[in-house]
Amino acid sequence: MxxxxKALNDAARREILDSLRKRDGQTLSDLEPQFDMTRFGVMKHLAVLEEAKLITxxxxxxxxxxxxxxxxxxxVIDRWIEPLLAKPVAQGILDLKQQLEGAAKMTDKPDFRMETYIRCTxxxxxxALTDPEKQAHYHFMxxxxxxEGNTVTYHTPAGVMLICTETHQEPKTLISSTFEPKWEGPDMAKSRYDYLIAPQGDFCMLAxxxxxxxxxxxxxAxxxxxxxxxxKTFLETGQPAKFGYGG
Structure with missing residues (x-):
């Protein structure tokens, strides 16, 4: 903590986080022109943010x-504020390049990347990621x-919201899947995603x-x-946990 x-106690580092919030996945060369400091200065601030696990x-x-x-x-917020009032995201630093070289799409830059660290096997x-009965205990909608086979369909009372077809698996390590949203109609454009898993003792890293x-x-996102x-809550407590939209 x-x-x-320490990482947040600097205006420049807060501005770097603001920039990444607006456009994730920026390189050092993307970030450098945005700040009145040297390239080395930006690198030092990024190192502090990475050490604090505020960036991955x-x-x-x-x-x-x-x-x-x-x-x-x-x-930090959950230490003092009701957890359901916040927006939990992900934590930890996960670098699976060496473990998954040749398996995941290491030559592609994801548009979005998120990580979490879960106390589970x-x-x-x-x-939890592959059993639809378990997925229903924690999916937010x-x-x-x-x-059916490698196709997973997510249903709401209003109808089908999402269809995901798994295109590649490396058991307990990698799942690649299509992402076909339906919540605004049948003609929404498709995309794709990977789950990356790495055991860390009593914990697992998931990205x-x-x-x-x-x-x-x-x-x-x-x-x-x-x-x-x-x-994370479902696996660590054994209780259903659905962080849906209020209202």
């Missing part, structure tokens, strides 16, 4: 992309989830990398936030 407050990174070729990672802030996490997000669908919050 001290690292978080993904290296694609020669470039290192930076993503806002807000779960540590959520944990790798088997339990895999089951779907009240019923069905699976989602979402690619090719169409214009107008950037709001899926909040959906991932709510789903990851529910998944």
């Amino acid at each position: 001290d690292a978080i407050f 990174t993904k290296k694609v070729g020669r470039f290192k992309h930076h993503y806002l990672n807000a779960l540590p802030l959520q944990e 790798q088997d339990a996490l895999w089951d 779907a009240d019923r989830i069905t699976r 989602v990398e979402h690619y090719d997000i169409p214009e107008g669908q950037q709001g899926v 909040e959906g991932w936030s709510r789903m990851f919050a529910g998944l």
Whole structure:
């Protein structure tokens, strides 16, 4: 927690986080012109933010992309404020490049990346991600989830909201899937995502990398936030947890 407050106790670092909130995945070269400081100065601020787990990174070729990672802030808020009033996101630093080289799409830059750190076994996490009955306990909107082969359909009282077809699996480590939203009608553009899993002793690291997000669908980031919050709570407490939209 001290690292978080140290990282936030600087206007330049707060501005870097604001910039990443507006446009995730920026490189050092993208960020440098936005600030009245040297390239080395920006690098030092990024290192502090990464150490505090307020940003996460993904290296694609020669470039290192930076993503806002807000779960540590959520944990600070949860210490004093009712958790359901906040927006849980993800935490931890997850670098699976060496473990998944050749399996995940390491040559692609995701439009969105989020990570969390869950106290559970790798088997339990895999089951929670692939068993539709378990998924229904933590998905923030779907009240019923069905699976036919490698296709998973998410249902709400209003109808089908999402169809995901798994295109590749590496058991307990990687799931690649299409993402076909239906909540605004049948003609919404498709995209794709990866789940990346890595056991860490008594914990598991989980990341989602979402690619090719169409214009107008950037709001899926909040959906991932709510789903990851529910998944983490479900696995750590054994109780259903659905962080749906209020109102």
